[in-house]
Amino acid sequence: MPYLIQSFDKTTTTIGSLVEPERYRDLWNLPLHKPIIARGAGLSYCAASAGNQCVSVDMRNFNRILSFDEINGIITVEAGIPAGELNNFLIGKNWVLPVLPGYPAITIGGCIGFNVHGKSQYKVGTFINWVKSITLFHPDTGLQTCTPDTELFQLTVGGMGLTGIIISATIALKKIDGNLMSIQAMKVPEIQTAVEVMATKAEEYDYIYAWNNFNLRGKHFGKGIVYLENHLPDRKELNPKPYINKLNRFKKIPVLYNGLTVKTMNRVYELMDALQPRQRVIDLVQASFPIYNKELYYYFFGKKGFREYQVIFDLDKWQAAVAEIQKIIAQMNMPIALGSLKIFKGEPHNISFSGSGLCVTIDVPNNKKSISFFEALDKITLKYGGIINLSKDSRADANLVKHCFPHYEQFKQGIHRHDPNQYFGSEIRTRLDL
Amino acid sequence: MKQAAIIIGASSGLGRALAEAIARTGTDVIMSARAEQELQILATHLRIRYQIQAEVIPLDLATLTTATAKNYVDQCFEKMPHCSQVYITAGIIDELDKGTEAVDYLPKLMQVNCMGISYVMNACCQWLQNRSANITLISSIAAIRPRGSNIAYSASKIALEYMALGLRHHFAQSPLRIQVYRAGYMETALSTGKKLLFPVAKPERVARVLIKNRHKDTGLIYVPVFWLPLSWVLQYLPWFIFKKLKF
Numbered sequence: 001m002p003y004l005i006q007s008f009d010k011t012t013t014t015i016g017s018l019v020e021p022e023r024y025r026d027l028w029n030l031p032l033h034k035p036i037i038a039r040g041a042g043l044s045y046c047a048a049s050a051g052n053q054c055v056s057v058d059m060r061n062f063n064r065i066l067s068f069d070e071i072n073g074i075i076t077v078e079a080g081i082p083a084g085e086l087n088n089f090l091i092g093k094n095w096v097l098p099v100l101p102g103y104p105a106i107t108i109g110g111c112i113g114f115n116v117h118g119k120s121q122y123k124v125g126t127f128i129n130w131v132k133s134i135t136l137f138h139p140d141t142g143l144q145t146c147t148p149d150t151e152l153f154q155l156t157v158g159g160m161g162l163t164g165i166i167i168s169a170t171i172a173l174k175k176i177d178g179n180l181m182s183i184q185a186m187k188v189p190e191i192q193t194a195v196e197v198m199a200t201k202a203e204e205y206d207y208i209y210a211w212n213n214f215n216l217r218g219k220h221f222g223k224g225i226v227y228l229e230n231h232l233p234d235r236k237e238l239n240p241k242p243y244i245n246k247l248n249r250f251k252k253i254p255v256l257y258n259g260l261t262v263k264t265m266n267r268v269y270e271l272m273d274a275l276q277p278r279q280r281v282i283d284l285v286q287a288s289f290p291i292y293n294k295e296l297y298y299y300f301f302g303k304k305g306f307r308e309y310q311v312i313f314d315l316d317k318w319q320a321a322v323a324e325i326q327k328i329i330a331q332m333n334m335p336i337a338l339g340s341l342k343i344f345k346g347e348p349h350n351i352s353f354s355g356s357g358l359c360v361t362i363d364v365p366n367n368k369k370s371i372s373f374f375e376a377l378d379k380i381t382l383k384y385g386g387i388i389n390l391s392k393d394s395r396a397d398a399n400l401v402k403h404c405f406p407h408y409e410q411f412k413q414g415i416h417r418h419d420p421n422q423y424f425g426s427e428i429r430t431r432l433d434l
Numbered sequence: 435m436k437q438a439a440i441i442i443g444a445s446s447g448l449g450r451a452l453a454e455a456i457a458r459t460g461t462d463v464i465m466s467a468r469a470e471q472e473l474q475i476l477a478t479h480l481r482i483r484y485q486i487q488a489e490v491i492p493l494d495l496a497t498l499t500t501a502t503a504k505n506y507v508d509q510c511f512e513k514m515p516h517c518s519q520v521y522i523t524a525g526i527i528d529e530l531d532k533g534t535e536a537v538d539y540l541p542k543l544m545q546v547n548c549m550g551i552s553y554v555m556n557a558c559c560q561w562l563q564n565r566s567a568n569i570t571l572i573s574s575i576a577a578i579r580p581r582g583s584n585i586a587y588s589a590s591k592i593a594l595e596y597m598a599l600g601l602r603h604h605f606a607q608s609p610l611r612i613q614v615y616r617a618g619y620m621e622t623a624l625s626t627g628k629k630l631l632f633p634v635a636k637p638e639r640v641a642r643v644l645i646k647n648r649h650k651d652t653g654l655i656y657v658p659v660f661w662l663p664l665s666w667v668l669q670y671l672p673w674f675i676f677k678k679l680k681f
């Protein structure tokens with residue numbers, strides 16, 4: 001049956017089909033007359049787990065824990081398990097997933113597929129650093145287990161599901177002594193101070209990120225709050241309720257963001273934060289996903305959706321790049337629904353979002369203006385050698401990606417070597433000409 | 435006191451959701467169906483996740499007799515003598531079951547959906563008649579009124595309902611509760627790809643209802659509950675209208 005799948009940012013709709021296998025034998029016998037693609041929670045902003053004429057294979061029934069070495073902190077799980085649910089289980093055992101993306105429903109398969117990062121990026125890198133092995137199914141080769149020293153592993157992490165279906169993965173965990181977290185919310189008057197604080201404090205804190213108001217002009221641009229978080233050895237009784245995916249609930253809300261409301265919303269966020277103590281202690285379940293229970297933010301973009309631009313600039317180039325971004329925002333009078341910063345440390349990897357520098361995130365309502373705004377941002381990215389996050393970008397094309405990622409061709413050839421019959425396909429594969 | 439439950443049909447759909455939900459309450463589980471590998475994976479998960487005892491005893495209802503059913507049930511209670519909850523969710527449909535000339539599927543449908551389950555239910559009653567326990571069976575809204583598709587399936591479910599409710603009456607003075615649910619559409623392999631007229635429930639939601647009601651002497655009830663008024667409508671719809679419905 002034809003099935004419409006919309007990307008999370010609502011800017012792309014594909015017509016393909018969806019299967020929801022529940023047993024292994026269903027996976028071994030998937031029909032191969034159309035390209036297939038594994039699907040996690042479908043929370044990539046772009047259509048990475050769907051495509052026109054493609055069969056999306058929803059992996060969320062494969063959500064079990066296969067083994068757990070509680071002493072050494074190593075767990076093997078099926079790919080469809082949601083990161084939030086797994087993390088809550090681990091908190092009870094004094095371990096956590098070292099890299100946690102922003103929403104609990106995101107699956108481990110999706111974390112691998114886009115080599116995701118968390119607010120702990122500077123300290124622990126991206127997801128690849130913690131994956132010890134992956135068991136993958138490909139119709140040509142059957143089941144294969146690969147480790148970080150193999151090409152298949154390197155292509156699969158950040159490989160957007162194009163090397164096969166990840167069945168399970170073994171992940172190294174991070175030890176914790178307690179289940180509480182201290183949060184220091186430090187006000188910063190503009191972006192320069194924000195980055196200075198983040199760069200100097202990055203070694204001291206387990207998690208570090210900032211919320212910034214990019215709607216302010218002149219010297220106040222980027223005024224905001226830097227969050228500095230550390231695990232505490234203390235603990236309290238926790239009985240976490242299962243997470244509910246509240247992101248796809250309401251489909252027909254009208255667009256509520258415009259120049260005025262976006263500015264008001266940013267102001268309201270700032271005021272709400274000001275009501276809270278600067279230094280606070282919350283439990284890890286709450287602290288792990290700051291966006292959880294704030295899903296309203298996404299609903300207000302309405303049925304037209306939104307676009308996100310996420311880019312890493314080298315620390316010696318960010319100032320010049322951000323100055324140009326600031327200029328473009330002012331020139332185009334672009335309402336910015338969300339501005340945010342993180343600090344990154346690591347090596348580039350294929351076409352995934354990793355490297356060192358300042359990570360800048362910008363959300364805008366989806367409209368004609370947003371496309372030209374993003375094109376202007378692309379020019380700045382290319383000029384300053386920035387790296388963009390493909391999981392968040394529904395419109396980046398092959399040309400942009402080729403220039404952004406020096407390893408593009410190598411990655412593409414690798415994918416073709418491991419999937420010569422192109423059994424795997426998706427909107428992003430077509431768009432990026434992979 | 436530590437509790438234990440037997441779940442027949444735990445390898446997928448409602449049974450699997452039920453196994454997880456029961457394990458979450460700290461109750462030990464014995465899980466059965468044909469797909470042993472799937473069940474073993476689930477058992478490992480439940481042991482790690484909820485620190486319970488989780489065992490697998492493979493079972494094929496299609497080949498069951500009174501004697502093999504008794505053996506199976508004895509094995510379950512020997513493994514977990516503290517068992518006081520039995521859930522039988524197993525069930526099959528057949529694509530051809532819509533008035534085709536050849537009804538070769540009939541014996542299997544009747545055997546799996548009604549006879550096999552009845553053998554197990556009877557054997558369980560012998561173990562549980564003096565305990566505060568529940569035997570919970572899953573019938574279907576297909577049993578509300580006979581219609582032109584899933585003909586034998588509905589017949590097998592209504593026969594199962596009568597077997598169960600008969601036993602309920604027989605054991606009315608005992609603390610044992612025999613419960614029958616007429617389940618509506620659920621988001622499982624059984625309903626995949628079908629055009630359905632009414633809302634589809636998540637098996638996890640249905641599982642929660644079953645667990646919540648396990649101490650009640652409910653007899654025959656609908657899950658989700660909105661099927662009750664719908665059942666009246668379907669039941670009392672005049673024949674000249676009903677015969678025109680295609681569903």
Ligand SMILES: Cc1cc2nc3c(=O)[nH]c(=O)nc-3n(C[C@H](O)[C@H](O)[C@H](O)COP(=O)(O)OP(=O)(O)OC[C@H]3O[C@@H](n4cnc5c(N)ncnc54)[C@H](O)[C@@H]3O)c2cc1C
Nearest residue numbers: 040041042043044049102107109110113116117160161166
């Ligand atoms: C609110 C929100 C916050 C977010 N925060 C962050 C963040 O902090 N950091 C970050 O890096 N990202 C973040 N993301 C993006 C998200 O983490 C990634 O896009 C992730 O890949 C989504 O995973 P998913 O389970 O939804 O998978 P999908 O979106 O369905 O799939 C993602 C990719 O992984 C592949 N894939 C999924 N499962 C498998 C499998 N079993 N086998 C093979 N391939 C598979 C798919 O084919 C696809 O290419 C966020 C997204 C949202 C909606």
Ligand SMILES: NC(=O)c1ccc[n+]([C@@H]2O[C@H](COP(=O)([O-])OP(=O)(O)OC[C@H]3O[C@@H](n4cnc5c(N)ncnc54)[C@H](OP(=O)(O)O)[C@@H]3O)[C@@H](O)[C@H]2O)c1
Nearest residue numbers: 443445446447448467468469495524525574619620622624
């Ligand atoms: N899904 C619906 O829309 C719906 C609606 C109304 C009623 N129901 C009823 O609800 C119950 C649960 O259905 P479901 O949707 O969860 O179905 P499902 O996902 O197909 O699961 C059926 C279960 O029955 C087991 N089973 C099948 N044949 C068996 C056999 N010969 N021996 C032992 N076990 C067997 C299967 O395991 P193995 O294959 O491993 O043996 C599986 O665990 C069924 O009784 C069904 O009739 C379902």
